Amino acid sequence: MITRIVIGITGGIAAYKIPHLIRLLRKQGAAVKVVLTHHAQPLVGSETLRTLSDNPVYHDSETVYDMDHIRLAQWGELLLIAPATANTIAKVAHGIGDNLLTTLALAFKPSQVMIAPAMNTAMWENSATQENIAVLRRRGYQVLPVGSGELACGDDGAGRMLEPEEIVKAAGGGRILSGRRLLISSGPTEEPIDPVRVITNRSSGRMGAALAQAALAMGAEVIVVSGPATAPLPAGATVIPVRTAAEMEVALSERFSDVDVCIMAAAVSDYRPEKVASEKIRRSGETLSIRLVMNDDILAGLGTKKGASQLLVGFSLESDGDSARAREKMNRKKCDLMVFNRVDQALGTATTTVTVLHRNGTQFTMENTDKAEVARALLERIAELLGTAHE
Numbered sequence: 043m044i045t046r047i048v049i050g051i052t053g054g055i056a057a058y059k060i061p062h063l064i065r066l067l068r069k070q071g072a073a074v075k076v077v078l079t080h081h082a083q084p085l086v087g088s089e090t091l092r093t094l095s096d097n098p099v100y101h102d103s104e105t106v107y108d109m110d111h112i113r114l115a116q117w118g119e120l121l122l123i124a125p126a127t128a129n130t131i132a133k134v135a136h137g138i139g140d141n142l143l144t145t146l147a148l149a150f151k152p153s154q155v156m157i158a159p160a161m162n163t164a165m166w167e168n169s170a171t172q173e174n175i176a177v178l179r180r181r182g183y184q185v186l187p188v189g190s191g192e193l194a195c196g197d198d199g200a201g202r203m204l205e206p207e208e209i210v211k212a213a214g215g216g217r218i219l220s221g222r223r224l225l226i227s228s229g230p231t232e233e234p235i236d237p238v239r240v241i242t243n244r245s246s247g248r249m250g251a252a253l254a255q256a257a258l259a260m261g262a263e264v265i266v267v268s269g270p271a272t273a274p275l276p277a278g279a280t281v282i283p284v285r286t287a288a289e290m291e292v293a294l295s296e297r298f299s300d301v302d303v304c305i306m307a308a309a310v311s312d313y314r315p316e317k318v319a320s321e322k323i324r325r326s327g328e329t330l331s332i333r334l335v336m337n338d339d340i341l342a343g344l345g346t347k348k349g350a351s352q353l354l355v356g357f358s359l360e361s362d363g364d365s366a367r368a369r370e371k372m373n374r375k376k377c378d379l380m381v382f383n384r385v386d387q388a389l390g391t392a393t394t395t396v397t398v399l400h401r402n403g404t405q406f407t408m409e410n411t412d413k414a415e416v417a418r419a420l421l422e423r424i425a426e427l428l429g430t431a432h433e
């Protein structure tokens with residue numbers, strides 16, 4: 043549980059819900075300090091906030107050069123910006139610090155900042171906002187989803203701030219992987235044919251990146267062994283770039299014994315060319331054969347080395363909708379969890395449909411869900427299995 047929370051309130055109507063949020067957080071034992079932007083001040087009473095938080099309330103002062111923001115960043119374990127307007131989200135995404143709150147946001151590590159957006163549907167759906175949110179997520183900020191329903195402007199649609207109860211759940215459960223080490227493999231592998239050609243696959247590395255981001259936000263130490271993927275990895279993760287399956291195997295095996303969890307989200311090439319031509323293969327003859335030899339199964343190898351307290355998670359990409367093969371792979375490779383998805387619903391897409399199988403026979407399914415959400419749900423399950431979920 044996080045014990046010291048700085049709440050940053052910006053100028054959204056949902057600011058009126060923050061006194062209730064403070065009460066809920068304090069009931070759970072958290073100490074709270076509040077920072078208000080100029081536009082938030084008319085929307086919620088400072089005296090109410092001061093009384094409920096039992097701490098001074100911080101505004102932009104005339105003496106903007108005092109050390110308040112640094113002191114608050116040292117004090118707080120989490121900066122929760124709620125409600126977060128499109129304007130403040132844009133400023134944080136671009137590193138602008140033009141008031142106490144945005145300056146404070148710069149002084150916190152991205153993984154310590156949680157953002158609860160609130161705005162009208164058109165502003166939420168605007169590509170500027172969506173791109174800013176994508177930037178923040180990529181850097182490891184925890185951006186909460188928005189709710190749908192009636193908005194203060196009278197519109198009906200997406201953009202509502204999550205209810206205080208849900209925010210408390212996210213903030214309280216936020217650091218469930220604190221002190222844990224995660225090793226994640228991500229992206230495709232590349233097997234050379236000659237100096238210019240490779241055998242690879244269509245994995246974008248988005249799932250691995252989403253897992254790394256979510257795990258950082260949950261307080262984990264994250265190492266990503268990544269093939270040549272296109273999806274950017276969050277700052278804050280230790281990245282070990284590899285190309286071939288053999289390089290990936292070495293990088294993972296070297297670190298496996300030091301981690302609590304290993305998630306094999308990489309799309310590993312099952313075969314490699316038997317011989318790599320030292321010069322570019324010339325065009326000649328009507329056909330060309332390349333003999334392939336089998337690569338080691340990295341996951342199965344890790345399964346045989348797994349310690350009693352370690353968790354091993356695999357991904358099983360299948361061409362049809364049958365989870366039986368995924369379950370068989372989970373058992374054969376000695377995985378604790380296996381994420382089963384279908385080829386047409388997984389590779390290179392932002393959303394995916396997955397079924398998460400557990401070796402005890404239980405499972406859950408998420409349909410057409412954003413990979414960030416899938417990553418969070420999977421890591422919550424992992425935290426439960428590690429026994430830290432309710433710490």
Ligand code: CTP
Nearest residue numbers: 306308310312337338339340341356357358359
């Ligand atoms: N995997 C691995 N090493 C390989 C191949 C796969 O570690 N050489 C891992 C993948 O990262 C994934 C899991 O094994 O977590 C399942 O991968 P998948 O390609 O679905 O399974 P395969 O064992 O290759 O089975 P098949 O090709 O028969 O579907």
